[in-house]
Amino acid sequence: MKLKIRFIILLSLVVLGSSFGYFYTEVDAEKIELINAKDRYTAGEKIQLKFNNIDKSCKLYLHHSYSQTILKPEIAENQATFLIPDFLSAKSGEVNWILLKDEEQLQTGSFEILPKVASKTVIESYFGPRSIQAGDRDYSMLVVVPMDAMDNPLPDSTSVMLHKQFYEEIDSVEIFTDKLMAWRNIMAYRKTGNINVSSTVLGVNSIELTTNVFPSNATDFQIFSFRNHDFADGNQIAEFTTSEIKDEWGNTISDGTLVSFYIENEAGTMLTTRGSSIEGVATAKIIHPDHPDTWKIKGYVTGLAESNEIEISFRQALKDFEVEFSNGNRSIKIGPLQSFMQQLIPDGAVVKLHIFHQNKLVEIKQETSNDGFVTFRLTKSFYPENSYSFKIEALGKSKTTEELSYEE
Amino acid sequence: MKNKMNKNIYRAGLIVTFVALNALVLFGLSSVLAWLNTGAERTGMLHTEVLSKDVYLPDIEWGSLENPGRPMEQQTLGEIQQDYLNAWYVKHVAYKTNNPYGIEDYYTDSSRVNLFKTIAFNKENDIHLEATTLNHHPKLEFYSADGQLVVITDDEVIEYQEIYEQDKKLLTHQDTSSYRVMMLLEDGFWRIRHMVKHSAKAQEDSVATNKIAEVKGKKIIVENNEFKIKGINYYPKDSPWDMFGENFSKDTIAQDFKIIRNAGLNSIRIFIQYEDFGKAEVLPQKLEKLRTVLDLADENQLKVVVTLFDFYGDYSVLDWTLTHRHADQIVSAFKDHSAILAWDLKNEPDLDFESRGKDMVLQWLSHVADEIKKYDPNHLITIGWSSPEAAVNLQDKIDFVSFHFYKDLEKLASDYSILEKEIMNKPLVMQEFGMSSYHGLWNPFGTDEEAQAGYHKKMQDFFKKEDLAFMSWTLYDFEEVPSQVVGRLPWRKSRQRFFGFLDQNGEPKPAFKYITH
Known part of the structure; x- marks a missing residue:
């Protein structure tokens, strides 16, 4: 009896199970099978996904590095083949796929396409900055991106030989790719010149790239002055030059480095002139003062270097001058203004006329010389008083007159 | 005489023709000159300034900027991020239209070929995609010393895509991938040189939660007590559908909240218009006004259901990221309120x-729900479905189910019992119901104020019997209803104006007695 009950239970279980089985056979997804499942392919390889038990209405969705698309199958003997088009099978990266039938997702999966190392390597290299400073601080960076023939970056830990040349020194070092590229800092030398680099990956050589090592910052230097004569004639030009300016490693600084000369005169006024360097030497010019003076001069490469201080003096150029009143004292002619060799002073020398009335300053008039003379005219309408006195200044020399009377 | 007249007409005709001809010649010459002066500014060649408006704003969060190359500058990082997202955006647009417009700006010579080939293949097979990314977690791996090259690993890129063949949707799919990207600075653009997809590394970030409201079974719990919504939809009397506009008045709202509180209600529902709040760039002054309203509600012990995206209607996949930023900025600001x-x-x-496609709207809602939960895990979310039938949608995504009921009262009991069976384990809220007391020129036989009162009495009896949460429509009768709400037709507008419990002068209508039970 017990046996019978067991038998019945067993039988009913079998029936039940088979009926479930019957239901399951209705669902296609259970029987669909990817025949040639493979996790990894090499770029450029022909990739086919073959499925059992599917029909023409199935489609394959692909999601790749750059692309998403839908493929249609080719059916042969209860097998469907999806051929991955070349532009997808040539790119490295993970590919996710979904097998579809009428909006229903039957199966999903993924595989990886690896770069094809055994193909002609292409090297892209980026080198920069292309100009660096001599010494131990600055560097250029070389980034090497080796790729297979289908433009896929080679896998991590690909060996890259890096070659470097600086004058007689030529050496090589091995680096490895990591995260799409390999890189190395190329340190500057203490000497100026060009550093050439190139790289080799899997027997393929890159082009040559160059960085310029430019001189480092200027160091302190000497300055000198040169004058034709030392008279304060407001006309001659004084010249300041530097010694050959060097950087901290003894390289001559780059052409075009700007040197500023600051000049302090007796009155404490700052004058300035500039020159840029050629082969380390900068020259700047400035016109002589028009009165006796002493200058203290110092040169600077702003913020970086400075020179010694030099001092130069200028002598009185004009010994004396005549003042002639005419036209009822309304015309004042000053001159001839004679320089150190009695020659007429060049045009443009400044003469100032201070006009006083009863010891109170009325006005200062200013003119520049022409052929050694300066004339001031005081018209009656502007100067109506009956007496004026004057002070005349020219090239650092001054003269005062007595009270002169003017007719009403 | 006649001859002379004729001659004059001739002359006048000649002169007019002459003037007209001259005018024409002048116009022609000036047009040519004007045309020669048009075109791009020379500076355009440098790409120093690319005028752009935000079209694509997925959630992007930078990981470590530590890298062996060179320290990253904030300015450059901003430029890289902008160009990287633009690269994604032009790719989405290109795959949607199968037109490679804009690809050249954001992909280098060698990498753009991959996109062109895909576009050609998809075009040939009549395939197009609508796609967007929702999430980026880029990490800076390398930045070269000369500032011309970066390598980024973008982990956990959540990509949503709909694939169409011959305009028929084949697949809706969301996946997470990881990309390693090399970008080069060319012509002022950061362009993608290499892009390699990897299997995604999952990152779990924990969000500290501070739950203000939660749902247990069919109950809404606030501060450990069951909270039964007895509420009302609220717009101020003088600024319906424009609560946060020019006429915003703190005093008016405070007064109204007192009325609501004193009437025995415990909650209100308010609306935030998508455009009014500034779309993807939410205006700070609007947030301030919203904060004022919420603070006032707090003072009056009222809980608030804040309805987002009012008057929004695009839903297209490429617009998603903009709506996400809108939601993100609002809910983040008030996540602890x-x-x-x-x-x-x-x-x-x-x-x-009907107009946008059911699937599209549901996908959008479902992603917005995820987005809001991500930024504000403290409050509940719901969707204000227009009818009990629609309320069965997306019930797994929301905390409680809201539906509106404007149908005949006879259908109430049966509709409700059907809905109750469909939704076994979520609280239900009748979030809008009401009756207009308008009977006038456009509808002389409409219901009057007494009928409205009767309606509300029956509704309250029903709520009491079924223990159902409710929010009625609405506190006031309105002077004016904007056309966006019910259209321009005057009989619809007039009806919409008279749903209030208080009339346009703020005096209680008979229905006010039945505002709650």
């Missing part, structure tokens, strides 16, 4: 099923 009970994702989105 105790007055908020729930975020209502959108008012009556099912009304857009």
Whole structure:
């Protein structure tokens, strides 16, 4: 009896199970099978996904590095083949796929396409900055991106030989790719010149790239002055030059480095002139003062270097001058203004006329010389008083007159 | 005489023709000159300034900027991020239209070929995609010393895509991938040189939660007590559908809240218009006004259901990231505010099923729900479905189910019992119901104020019997209803104006007695 009950239970279980089985056979997804499942392919390889038990209405969705698309199958003997088009099978990266039938997702999966190392390597290299400073601080960076023939970056830990040349020194070092590229800092030398680099990956050589090592910052230097004569004639030009300016490693600084000369005169006024360097030497010019003076001069490469201080003096150029009143004292002619060799002073020398009335300053008039003379005219309408006195200044020399009377 | 007249007409004709001809010649010459002066500015060649407006704003969060190359500058990082997202955007647009417009700006010579080939293949097979990314977690791996090259690993890129063949949707799919990207600075653009997809590395970030409201079974719990919504939809009397506009008045709202509180209600529902709040760039002054309203609600012990995305109707996949930023900025700002009970994702989105496609609207809602939960895990979310039938949608995504009921009272009991069976384990809220007391020129036989009172009495009896949460429509009768709400037709507008419990002077109508039970 017990046996019978067991038998019945067993039988009913079998029936039940088979009926479930019957239901399951209705669902296609259970029987669909990817025949040639493979996790990894090499770029450029022909990739086919073959499925059992599917029909023409199935489609394959692909999601790749750059692309998403839908493929249609080719059916042969209860097998469907999806051929991955070349532009997808040539790119490295993970590919996710979904097998579809009428909006229903039957199966999903993924595989990886690896770069094809055994193909002609292409090297892209980026080198920069292309100009660096001599010494131990600055560097250029070389980034090497080796790729297979289908433009896929080679896998991590690909060996890259890096070659470097600086004058007689030529050496090589091995680096490895990591995260799409390999890189190395190329340190500057203490000497100026060009550093050439190139790289080799899997027997393929890159082009040559160059960085310029430019001189480092200027160091302190000497300055000198040169004058034709030392008279304060407001006309001659004084010249300041530097010694050959060097950087901290003894390289001559780059052409075009700007040197500023600051000049302090007796009155404490700052004058300035500039020159840029050629082969380390900068020259700047400035016109002589028009009165006796002493200058203290110092040169600077702003913020970086400075020179010694030099001092130069200028002598009185004009010994004396005549003042002639005419036209009822309304015309004042000053001159001839004679320089150190009695020659007429060049045009443009400044003469100032201070006009006083009863010891109170009325006005200062200013003119520049022409052929050694300066004339001031005081018209009656502007100067109506009956007496004026004057002070005349020219090239650092001054003269005062007595009270002169003017007719009403 | 006649001859002379004729001659004069001749002359006049000649002169007029002469003047007209001259004018024409002058116009022609000036047009040519003007045309020669048009075109791009020379500076355009340098790409120093690319005028752009935000079209694509997925959530992007930079990981470590530590890298062996060179320290990253904030300015450059901003440029890289902008160009990287633009690269994604032009790719989405290109795959949607199968037109490679804009690809050249954001992909280098060698990498753009991959996109061109895909576009050609998809075009040939009549395939197109609508796609967007929702999430980026880029990490800077390398930045070269000369500032011309970066390598980024973008982990956890959540990509949503719909694939169409011959305009028929084949697949809706969301996946997470990881990309390693090399970008080069060329012509002022950061362009993608290499892009390699990897299997995604999952990152779990923990969000500290501070739950203000939660749902247990069919109950809404606030501060450990069951909270039964007895509420009302609220707009100020003088600024319906424009609560946060020019006429915003703190005093008016404070007064109204007192009325609501004194009437025995415990909650209100308010609306935030998508454009009014500044779309993807939410205006700070609007947030301030919203904060004022929420603070006032707090003072009056009212809980608030805040309805987002009012008057929004695009839903297209490429617009998603903009709406996400809108939601993100609003809910993040108030994630700890105790007055908020729930975020209502959108008012009556099912009304857009027909015009925009049911699937599209549901996908959008479902992603917005995820987005809001991500930024504000403290409050509840719901969707204000326009009818009990529509309320069965997306019930797994929301905390409680809201539906509106404007049908005949006879259908109430049966509709409700059907809905109750469909939704076994979520609280139900009748979030809008009401009756207009308008009977006038456009509808002389409409219901009057007494009928309205009767309606509300029956509704309250029903709520009491079924223990159902409710929010009625609405506190006031309005002077004016904007056309966006019910259209321009005057009989619809007039009807919409008279749903209030208080009339336009603020005096209680007979229905006020039945505002709650």
